[in-house]
Amino acid sequence: MLTSGQSEGDASVASSSTPSADDAQPPSLATSSSLSTGKLQECIATEQWQDWRWHMRNRIRTVAQLREWMPTLKVSPGLLSAAEKFPLAITPHYASLIRQMDSSDPIYLMCVPQMQELCDPKFLCDDPLEEDEDMPVPGLVHRYGDRALLISTTTCSTYCRHCTRKRVAGMHESSISPRRLQQVVTYLLAHPEIHDVIVSGGDPLTMATENLERVLSSLRSVPSIDIIRIGTRVPVVMPQRVTDELVGMLRKFHPLYINTHFNHPNELTADSVAACAKLVDAGIPMGNQSVLLRGVNDHPKIIETLCRNLIRSRVRPYYLFQCDLVRGVEHFRTPLSRGIEIMEYLRGRLSGLAIPTFVVDAPHGGGKIPLLPNYIVSSSPTHTVLRNFEGMIVSYPEPGMSSETPQALPENVAPGVWELSSGQATSILPAASNRHNRRRRKAMPLFGQPAETSE
Ligand code: SF4
Structure with a gap:
């Protein structure tokens, strides 16, 4: 992930950072107001701002115009080279969404040229989908x-x-x-x-x-x-x-x-x-x-x-x-x-x-x-063993199964995946789950007196 510490002129491609879902703050969900960006600020309140033809006519097409519309932007040699290689156009509307004039800002990254665009490993091409x-x-x-x-x-x-x-x-x-x-x-x-x-x-x-x-x-x-x-x-x-x-x-x-x-x-x-x-x-x-x-x-x-x-x-x-x-x-x-x-x-x-x-x-x-995460844990001719998002593992009987109850497991034997795929057990629950904790409480009746709670 590009971080605010990386400058536009940094020649190296940022290394991948893949924090797991809950261990990092998501970047760029801030709701601060837009930067003061010179010409942009002058135009936002005007009638022409609502005219799409004005936005088309006033697209930012060159690095000189980038400088004019975004006076706080640092123009590096890398930016200049990338702008020469791939077309540049930004509507004033889209430019007004930039909150931080550097690569920490998602809108900036999606519209302002960057030196990293020049990185050209051999597995990339112009028409990868062979359209x-x-x-x-x-x-x-x-x-x-x-x-x-x-x-x-x-x-x-x-x-x-x-x-x-x-x-x-x-x-x-x-x-x-x-x-x-x-x-x-x-x-x-x-x-x-x-x-x-x-x-x-x-x-x-x-x-x-x-x-x-x-x-x-x-x-x-x-x-x-x-x-x-x-x-x-x-x-x-x-x-x-x-x-x-x-x-x-x-x-x-x-x-x-x-x-x-x-x-x-x-x-x-x-x-x-x-x-x-x-x-x-x-x-x-x-x-x-x-x-x-x-x-x-x-x-x-x-x-x-x-x-x-x-x-x-x-x-x-x-x-x-x-x-x-x-x-x-x-x-x-x-x-x-x-x-x-x-x-x-x-x-x-x-x-x-x-x-x-x-x-x-x-x-x-x-x-x-x-592409999906794998939700199938195991399968046999009689049962498919699935897992849900909570980590609950559950056995799904295939059609044509006899309705006879499989032999119950002895009380002191915890089921494993094989017991589920062979029909000897139906589910394995995670030790703690909000949903099952809710179930453990006695439900409120739809009508009448509240039911007794067990907790
Ligand atoms: S992604 Fe779509 S809108 Fe963006 S440059 Fe390509 S064709 Fe145009």
Whole structure:
């Protein structure tokens, strides 16, 4: 994890620090106000702050503009080199979320270039998911049988330092041409097995409303397309874009889903929550795809807070992605065990509705592979032995089992896993558990007099 002690010019990639769930304070859950950042402070209170076109026009695109907007920023040679290698854009809205002008701040890490991006081990590449190999028509990725992904634009309002599509996003800003769109429609008509198209990019919501409408109408003209999904980070980095005009256009294309990309609780501002509410009120179900990023959100409590805040904002946590093997993101990668540890922490603490699926998007275009802690302890033809989040171990009888009670164990014999898998015992309880302590108390009756308690 990058710590506040590491300067931007530190050439070494920070070593992984993986404290267990409860032994460390989660970084960056502070709620202090934004830094005083010169030009930013002058603009926040003005009317133009609510105008998304103003945010697009005033994106921070160069290191000179970074200096102008963030006078307290220390510009190191490493920052300069990284900004030359990968595109830079930050909306004033997103820049205003930075609370600390250094790598201890999660928003800073996700948008300000860092020297660590130049670290380039040989297992990284520009297109680790081999999307270009699965592109039968330029701009359309067809990997899974029933769905396809359309790169509708290469523009984003903010270029995420951890972007998996760095080879496309921001290298040359443009949107799909009418001719290319027609090629895509022709392919979709010839492949009626595709029922679901994800409009992605770049960020489709940076397109002019009429241009995005042209894309959505073209997709809707294909009878076999059931659902359209839009992948966008606009609610996070430029929520002002979610205007009545945009939402009015989108609602013509139901069933339409939106997946957005919040990574840290600090991104869920009042404006972002309002933008999500506007989309959900228009009948658009919203999901969230986070990326697990070292120094940003690789702590169980940060992910827990993020998921709680998302679900409260009517955005369903959908995926938690392992960082892809893409050039420029090595310093963000966490060990796979970190994701599994986070999933272990969430289960039992958080409603299933708020728990995302942890996935690795496999190299070589292998697709999404879900990873979970191991909940199967053992199995036999007659019983599977499972464990829950508390450490309770329980025997699950397979179908077709005789209803005869297995021979009881002698009183002085404690059951082990084998006794559970052979049907001689049904569970092993942890010595202490809040849930079982509650059970030991006599329950209050639903009606009438309180029952006697045994404690
Ligand atoms: S918004 Fe999406 S496509 Fe654009 S830079 Fe961020 S992650 Fe990449």
